[in-house]
Amino acid sequence: MRIDIVTIFPEAFTPLELSILGRARAAGIVDIHIHNLRDFTTDRHRTVDDYPYGGGAGMVMKPEPFFAAVEAILREARTERPRIILTTPQGRLFNQAIARELASCDHLILLCGHYEGVDERVALGLATDEISIGDYVLTGGELAAMVIVDAVVRLIPGVVGEEESVRQDSFSEGLLDYPHYTRPPEFRGMRVPEVLLSGHHEAIRRWRRKEALRRTLLRRPDLLNRANLTEEDRRFLEEIRRELAEDT
Ligand code: 6GU
Numbered sequence: 001m002r003i004d005i006v007t008i009f010p011e012a013f014t015p016l017e018l019s020i021l022g023r024a025r026a027a028g029i030v031d032i033h034i035h036n037l038r039d040f041t042t043d044r045h046r047t048v049d050d051y052p053y054g055g056g057a058g059m060v061m062k063p064e065p066f067f068a069a070v071e072a073i074l075r076e077a078r079t080e081r082p083r084i085i086l087t088t089p090q091g092r093l094f095n096q097a098i099a100r101e102l103a104s105c106d107h108l109i110l111l112c113g114h115y116e117g118v119d120e121r122v123a124l125g126l127a128t129d130e131i132s133i134g135d136y137v138l139t140g141g142e143l144a145a146m147v148i149v150d151a152v153v154r155l156i157p158g159v160v161g162e163e164e165s166v167r168q169d170s171f172s173e174g175l176l177d178y179p180h181y182t183r184p185p186e187f188r189g190m191r192v193p194e195v196l197l198s199g200h201h202e203a204i205r206r207w208r209r210k211e212a213l214r215r216t217l218l219r220r221p222d223l224l225n226r227a228n229l230t231e232e233d234r235r236f237l238e239e240i241r242r243e244l245a246e247d248t
Pocket of ligand 1: 086087088089113131132133134135136137138139140141144145
């Protein structure tokens with residue numbers, strides 16, 4: 001997969017050189033190019049923003065440098081139908097399903113928004129997608145772009161060591177993850193649940209499934225309505241509800 005990022009802060013993207021993402025780049029699984037938006041300006045001051053038509057506070061990012069940057073990327077990459085993603089708090093809310101969809105693409109171009117906003121013609125005439133990473137406001141789209149790249153790249157086969165760990169992780173099935181423990185068996189008065197030390201694989205599987213359901217019910221009940229629940233899951237949820245009622 002090829003990923004191009006267009007930003008006024010190219011130096012903010014060093015995290016993409018580290019750890020799993022750094023290894024995926026070194027292995028040639030993903031080819032990431034960072035572009036300075038100012039390199040696509042034509043004036044002496046390399047201007048990327050201007051006053052808003054209609055007045056009001058703050059500056060608006062000019063459209064021409066974004067169009068010039070994408071056109072230069074397309075001339076170089078010659079890919080068919082890249083996804084061109086504008087990061088903006090007004091976008092579609094990013095989630096695991098969107099990450100999966102983007103992970104199947106050959107080419108992503110991410111445009112990082114800033115200031116009060118980006119001239120609407122970038123959304124209308126250039127971007128194929130507008131994405132937000134959550135209901136809060138960041139000073140710029142750089143962190144959002146890195147969140148999207150991280151979530152997408154780890155889904156590409158070969159990037160994360162064990163395929164199984166990607167398949168089983170939180171949200172891949174629409175539930176929160178179960179609790180994890182490692183040694184020691186007791187730490188500061190907190191004991192590892194006995195079943196995990198038992199070596200009884202079926203009992204461990206059942207415990208993990210039930211605890212994933214318990215956490216989802218308590219912390220994110222909204223996820224349960226959309227999850228694919230089995231008969232066993234429904235029985236576990238009944239048990240959990242009964243246990244909760246007994247505790248009060
Ligand atoms: Cl994509 N950009 C900015 N500036 N703020 C955000 C965001 C994006 N997603 C959530 N907040």
